[in-house]
Amino acid sequence: MKALVLAESLDGQRDLCAGARQIADEVVLAVVKGAPQTGIADKAYDVELPEGEAAENAVAGVQAVYDAEQPDVVLIEPTPRNKILGGMVAAKAGASVISDVASFDGDTVTNMYFGGLAEMKQKATGAKFYTVAATAFQPGEATGTDTVETIAYTAPAKALVLKGTKEVPREGADLTKCDVVIGAGRGFAEEADLQMARDLAAKVGGELGCSRPLAENVDWMPRNLYIGVSGLNLAPKAYFALGISGQMQHMVGVTNAETIIAVNKDQNAPIFKQADYGIVGDLYKVIPALIEKL
Amino acid sequence: MKIVVAVKVVADDQDIFVSGDRSLDYSKARQIISTYDTNAIEAAAQLAADNDGTVVAISASTTKADDTKVKKDILSRGIDELFMVADDSLETADSYATAQVLKGIVDANASDYDLILCGDGSADLYAGQVDVQLAAALDVPVINEVTGLKVEGDKVVVERTLEDEVEEIEVPLPAVISVSPNVATPRIPGMREILAAGKKPSSVEGLAGALETKVEVEDIKAPEMTPRKNEIFAEGDIDAFAAAVAEALK
Numbered sequence: 001m002k003a004l005v006l007a008e009s010l011d012g013q014r015d016l017c018a019g020a021r022q023i024a025d026e027v028v029l030a031v032v033k034g035a036p037q038t039g040i041a042d043k044a045y046d047v048e049l050p051e052g053e054a055a056e057n058a059v060a061g062v063q064a065v066y067d068a069e070q071p072d073v074v075l076i077e078p079t080p081r082n083k084i085l086g087g088m089v090a091a092k093a094g095a096s097v098i099s100d101v102a103s104f105d106g107d108t109v110t111n112m113y114f115g116g117l118a119e120m121k122q123k124a125t126g127a128k129f130y131t132v133a134a135t136a137f138q139p140g141e142a143t144g145t146d147t148v149e150t151i152a153y154t155a156p157a158k159a160l161v162l163k164g165t166k167e168v169p170r171e172g173a174d175l176t177k178c179d180v181v182i183g184a185g186r187g188f189a190e191e192a193d194l195q196m197a198r199d200l201a202a203k204v205g206g207e208l209g210c211s212r213p214l215a216e217n218v219d220w221m222p223r224n225l226y227i228g229v230s231g232l233n234l235a236p237k238a239y240f241a242l243g244i245s246g247q248m249q250h251m252v253g254v255t256n257a258e259t260i261i262a263v264n265k266d267q268n269a270p271i272f273k274q275a276d277y278g279i280v281g282d283l284y285k286v287i288p289a290l291i292e293k294l
Numbered sequence: 295m296k297i298v299v300a301v302k303v304v305a306d307d308q309d310i311f312v313s314g315d316r317s318l319d320y321s322k323a324r325q326i327i328s329t330y331d332t333n334a335i336e337a338a339a340q341l342a343a344d345n346d347g348t349v350v351a352i353s354a355s356t357t358k359a360d361d362t363k364v365k366k367d368i369l370s371r372g373i374d375e376l377f378m379v380a381d382d383s384l385e386t387a388d389s390y391a392t393a394q395v396l397k398g399i400v401d402a403n404a405s406d407y408d409l410i411l412c413g414d415g416s417a418d419l420y421a422g423q424v425d426v427q428l429a430a431a432l433d434v435p436v437i438n439e440v441t442g443l444k445v446e447g448d449k450v451v452v453e454r455t456l457e458d459e460v461e462e463i464e465v466p467l468p469a470v471i472s473v474s475p476n477v478a479t480p481r482i483p484g485m486r487e488i489l490a491a492g493k494k495p496s497s498v499e500g501l502a503g504a505l506e507t508k509v510e511v512e513d514i515k516a517p518e519m520t521p522r523k524n525e526i527f528a529e530g531d532i533d534a535f536a537a538a539v540a541e542a543l544k
C-alpha cells in the first residue's frame with residue numbers, strides 16, 4: 001500500500017509521515033509551501049510555488065504528484081490551504097475527502113459527527129482522501145530517504161492573486177503543553193472581567209484559554225486559544241470551565257483532561273454532567289473566593 | 295451582481311438525544327439553518343445590498359427541511375429567492391454528492407451567478423469541503439476562511455484570516471468563497487421580515503437522478519463518555535469545593 005502525505009507545517013510533515021508508515025509500506029510526501037523535509041518519506045516532492053503566489057494556485061503541481069504516484073490513500077494535514085488543494089484533487093478523482101479521521105481500521109475510518117455528539121464509522125468507496133491529525137496514530141518515528149523531486153509551477157487558468165500578507169503575532173501560551181488550563185466562557189460579562197480568570201490561572205500555575213464565542217463573536221481572546229472541535233484539543237491534568245455551558249463542540253477538546261472543574265450559575269448546565277467537581281454559583285463571587293482559599 | 299448562498303439545513307443538535315444503545319435520536323430535533331450558514335447568508339445579503347445585487351439561497355436537503363418555518367427563516371434574512379432540492383437520500387450524502395446536487399440547482403436556476411458564498415462548515419460534519427467540491431464541479435476558483443470581502447469590478451478582494459497570517463487575495467469572478475463566522479453578524483429577523491418571507495418565491499424539487507455517493511456510512515454512535523466524579527457543590531459550600539479543587543491540583 002502506498003500513502004501520499006500532503007502537509008504544510010514541519011510537525012505535520014514529520015508526524016503524518018510517521019503515521020502513514022503505520023498503515024502503508026510506501027510513503028510519499030508532497031509539500032507546497034517551502035521545501036519538504038528529507039529522511040521522513042521514501043520520496044519527497046517539492047511542489048514549486050513562486051514567491052508571492054497564493055498556495056492554492058499550486059493545485060496543478062499537487063495533481064501531478066497524485067497522477068505520478070497513484071497512491072492508495074492520501075493523508076492531508078487539515079489546514080485551510082490543504083483543504084482546498086486536497087479537496088480539488090479529490091474532486092478530480094471523483095472522491096470526497098473524509099474529514100478529521102480519528103482512527104483507522106482497514107478501509108473503515110472513524111470521525112466525529114455533530115461536534116463529538118457521535119462517532120461515525122465510514123468507508124470511501126473509491127479513492128481515499130483523509131484529513132488527519134497526528135493524534136490519530138500511535139507515536140512513531142518517521143524514516144526515509146533524501147530523494148526529492150521538484151515539480152515545476154503551472155499557474156491555473158483562473159489564478160488567485162495574492163496582494164499582501166500580514167503576520168499575526170502569536171499570543172498566549174501553548175495550551176497543549178500546560179498542566180492546568182483555565183477556560184473562560186460567555187459567563188463573563190465584560191472583557192475586563194477576564195482578569196479574574198487570569199488571577200486564578202496565576203494562583204494555580206495555569207494558562208488561560210476560552211470557548212469559541214470569546215475568540216470569535218467578540219475578540220476578547222486570540223483565535224488560537226479557543227478549545228473544542230474546531231479549536232484546540234487538550235489533555236491537561238486539570239481543566240477549569242468558568243461560565244462555560246458544556247456544549248459538546250467545546251467539551252470534545254477536553255475529554256482527555258484528568259480532572260474537570262466547573263463553575264456555572266445554572267445547576268442544569270450540561271457542564272456539570274461532565275465535571276469531576278462543580279459549584280453552582282455566580283463566578284463573580286466564586287472565583288475571588290476560590291483564589292483566596294486555595 | 296448575482297449572489298448565491300449555499301445553505302445547509304440540519305437537525306438542531308440541542309435536541310438530539312443519545313438513546314440507550316448509543317444511537318442518536320433525532321425525533322425531537324427541529325430542522326434549522328446550520329449555525330455558521332446564517333453568517334454566510336448575512337454576508338451575502340449585505341454584499342447584495344451594497345452592490346445593487348440579488349441573492350438566492352440554494353440547499354440540498356432531506357424532505358424534513360421542506361418545512362415552512364425553515365424556509366421562512368432563510369427567506370427572512372435578506373434572501374430574494376430559495377431553490378431547494380429535497381430527497382431523503384441526501385441524508386448521508388458526502389461532499390462530492392452534495393456538490394453535484396448544488397451544481398444542478400445552480401445550472402438550472404442561477405447559471406448567471408457572479409459569486410457563491412458558503413459557510414465555514416456544517417454543524418454536523420464541519421468538513422469545509424462542499425465549497426471546494428462545488429468550485430471543482432463548476433470549474434471556478436475557490437478560497438476559504440474569508441473574514442471580509444469587497445467587490446471591485448469583475449473581482450472580489452477578500453481578507454483571509456489564517457492562524458498566523460492574514461492574506462489579501464484577489465479572486466476573479468465567478469467564484470466560490472467560504473466565509474468565516476466573523477465575516478458578518480447574522481440579523482435577527484423581525485415580524486415584518488418573517489411575514490414578507492412568506493410571499494417570496496421558493497421552490498422545492500425532488501432529485502433528478504440517483505445520487506452518486508462516494509462515502510458509505512457504516513455506523514453512527516455516541517462515544518463512551520469519560521467517567522467523571524460529578525461532585526457538585528452549592529455556592530454556600532465554597533470551602534468544601536475549594537478543598538476538593540486543592541486536592542485535585544496536588
Ligand SMILES: Cc1cc2nc3c(=O)[nH]c(=O)nc-3n(C[C@H](O)[C@H](O)[C@H](O)COP(=O)(O)OP(=O)(O)OC[C@H]3O[C@@H](n4cnc5c(N)ncnc54)[C@H](O)[C@@H]3O)c2cc1C
Pocket residue numbers: 115184185186187188210211212213226227228229230231232242243244245246247249250263264265266269281282283284329330415416417418420
Ligand atoms: C460547527 C461548530 C463548531 C463549533 N466549534 C466549537 C469549538 O471548537 N469550541 C467551542 O468552545 N465552541 C464551538 N462551537 C460553539 C458551541 O456550540 C457553543 O456555542 C459554545 O461552546 C458555547 O460557549 P460558552 O459555553 O462560552 O457559552 P454559553 O453556551 O452561552 O454558556 C455560558 C454559560 O455561562 C453561564 N453563566 C452566565 N453567567 C454566569 C455567571 N455570572 N456565573 C457563572 N456562570 C454563568 C451560563 O449559565 C451558561 O451555562 C461550535 C459550534 C458549531 C456549530
Ligand SMILES: Cc1cc2nc3c(=O)[nH]c(=O)nc-3n(C[C@H](O)[C@H](O)[C@H](O)COP(=O)(O)OP(=O)(O)OC[C@H]3O[C@@H](n4cnc5c(N)ncnc54)[C@H](O)[C@@H]3O)c2cc1C
Pocket residue numbers: 096097098120122299300301302303328330331334352353354355385386387388389390392396411412413414415416417418419420421422423424425509510511514
Ligand atoms: C447521518 C449522516 C451521515 C453522513 N455521513 C457522511 C459521510 O460519511 N461523509 C460525508 O462526506 N458526508 C456525510 N454526510 C453528509 C454531510 O452532512 C454533508 O451533506 C456533506 O458531506 C457536506 O459536508 P459538510 O456537512 O461537512 O459540509 P461543509 O463542507 O462543512 O459545508 C460547507 C458549506 O457548504 C454549504 N453546504 C454544505 N452542505 C450543503 C447542502 N446540503 N446544501 C446547501 N449548502 C450546503 C454550506 O454553505 C456549508 O456551510 C452525512 C450526513 C448525515 C445526516
